[in-house]
Amino acid sequence: MGINFEQLKKEAILKKTKEFISKHGMGEFSMEKLATYCGVAKGTFYNYFKSKNELLYCVIEYSVDRVWENLIKEDRKLKKPEERLFNIVKTTIEFFKKNRDILLLYAHEIKMAECIIPSPENEHGRFISNHLKRVTDLIEKIISQLGVKRKKQKISFAIHEQLVNFNKFYLLNPESEEEDDAEALFRFILAGLEALK
């Protein structure tokens, strides 16, 4: 059982692509420019991904899997619903804070999926849909434990959107990051949930 070099190289490309988009934005993106940035030939990408779109889809899916990993690893160690909810708030905010390029990709994915709604007609659309589902399902279970009875699915969705999009605030106001933002948001959400029991 040797090392999967193919996989390693794929991931190296995905990482560099993420980095490029993060630095220069999607408006600057082209296979040519990416090749120059990566210091490889254009054709090389096509040895690993069958088209530009496939490469971009993979970057998104790769990033999205990293978010989930971060989230679930900690969640598994926790029991109390309050702690689990706090973990989600904190981890999500932290993760996007450290990976702002993903935010851009997330946003752009909307365009690539050719619609804000991840289309169920293609594999990538289904991947994004499924990811959304696994995260909101997790939140749903937690708020269930907290005693929320009605509109659990909607509220889970609303909370998730809030966390994911909150990071835009840091992008717009780079100087205003504080340690206890996650805690404030957590208290805000927890109190809100109380009102829905």
Added chain:
Amino acid sequence: MGINFEQLKKEAILKKTKEFISKHGMGEFSMEKLATYCGVAKGTFYNYFKSKNELLYCVIEYSVDRVWENLIKEDRKLKKPEERLFNIVKTTIEFFKKNRDILLLYAHEIKMAECIIPSPENEHGRFISNHLKRVTDLIEKIISQLGVKRKKQKISFAIHEQLVNFNKFYLLNPESEEEDDAEALFRFILAGLEALK
């Protein structure tokens, strides 16, 4: 004081463009296809807008102004902060529910602005920034009235993102629209705010 035909035609184009994007998505968008859809020649657009991007920026700005108009018209009639907050929740959700095409445009604007952060370097970026500011400022004032002291700007932003993005839920789950979603969200937010006093 005659009729401003120029302006009328511009608005007719903006409306049709919004409609086209709403129906076919940005993935299908091209000046050619838009021309066919509008029943005019491609060149005509260039008599009213200096480029494709300007046209699209104008569509967004036109739509965004409609959101604000709806919001502020009702807000001016109200006094109590709870009522004003409820108006924002209700109006925003309702508006996007009725104008899902704007949601798509909003999303795509991210791409056009070539960055999720409305760039302060161009007029459109400034317009979007300013719009965001006027809405969050309004929310900030209201939650101030409600007694919130700390992190008012951030919380206003978080609430606004939640309302704007909540509509995605309807897009993903078309069958699940209910009358009292706005009320539930309002109660959730109001209770949350209490915790931050």
Added chain:
Amino acid sequence: MGINFEQLKKEAILKKTKEFISKHGMGEFSMEKLATYCGVAKGTFYNYFKSKNELLYCVIEYSVDRVWENLIKEDRKLKKPEERLFNIVKTTIEFFKKNRDILLLYAHEIKMAECIIPSPENEHGRFISNHLKRVTDLIEKIISQLGVKRKKQKISFAIHEQLVNFNKFYLLNPESEEEDDAEALFRFILAGLEALK
């Protein structure tokens, strides 16, 4: 009922393309070079033909239709099978002599159809098949009149191939063209047919 400018322009492009291939061969062919040769922009071709392959298919079909027109126009005026056969021999040889570029295209079509056998799976393949059929059917009727009973379809095919490919001889031996080649071939074929009655 005005002039069909679209059609006229299409035909002008087809003629020029034929000319280019005739002059420079398929090995030199590219949309770029063709554009330069025609004195128009690359993009122009795509306003009239949806892809490079469609353009090439159209050139062949256009040429092939010219062959048929030449053949059938005269055939309709004739009654005696000997006269009709002579017309086919003479017209085919003459036509290819005057339109050697078509010969090259005919040959290349083999490659484009991705097989020497015109594939029944695509429209172009069907067009070529049908053309082959209409010509050999015509020959078949004539040799029937001449009293041939057996293997009429095969013999018609063999005669047609001989006529179409005979022109290669002129290409290989440019100096050896003579007036009475058609007559000699006609006598050769006619006598051969006698033996198959």
Added chain:
Amino acid sequence: MGINFEQLKKEAILKKTKEFISKHGMGEFSMEKLATYCGVAKGTFYNYFKSKNELLYCVIEYSVDRVWENLIKEDRKLKKPEERLFNIVKTTIEFFKKNRDILLLYAHEIKMAECIIPSPENEHGRFISNHLKRVTDLIEKIISQLGVKRKKQKISFAIHEQLVNFNKFYLLNPESEEEDDAEALFRFILAGLEALK
């Protein structure tokens, strides 16, 4: 005097290439695909042939030499011109029937030579020209024996083209192969030749 391994490998590659083209057609041909089909690495080909075109030229020349071998071996045993002519008709038709892939290559060679006329400017063009000449010269001698006086070169060429291209009929009509086609063609040609004495 050891075994020429180099030559053995070259021939193994040529055989496999012929086979590949026969199975999948030139449209599917690429060095990559051929490598997979042969179970060797792309680079290997370049140890034996200096380019893709050289490889393909060699395949054609290899095949063409097999045709000639078949033809001449039997011819040497025969004396009567009728028998010799029948041998050519029969052997050519049989050979192409058994080696349809060559037909495809022959056809494609036209493209590679970048002209239907085998170009005298390169070695391959000269090879094809010479092959054509040795076959038509043989036919010319035979029809001379049969008493044909005029246009012997042209008639030889016409007969050869007819035999080579007759196989296309079998490709187009796979079900219609018969034992006595060669005989019918032979009688057709023989009778035709009588008329040219």
Added chain:
DNA sequence: AATGAATGAGTTTTCATTCAT
């Protein structure tokens, strides 16, 4: 000798924009 990842020149194709009518 064999390998196959990397290469990059060369192609096809798209589409916003212009401009003569």
Added chain:
DNA sequence: CATGAATGAAAACTCATTCAT
């Protein structure tokens, strides 16, 4: 003003060939 054919820059993609291992 409206038109839409023509434009051509820019982008995606292919594949024969090379070369380090």
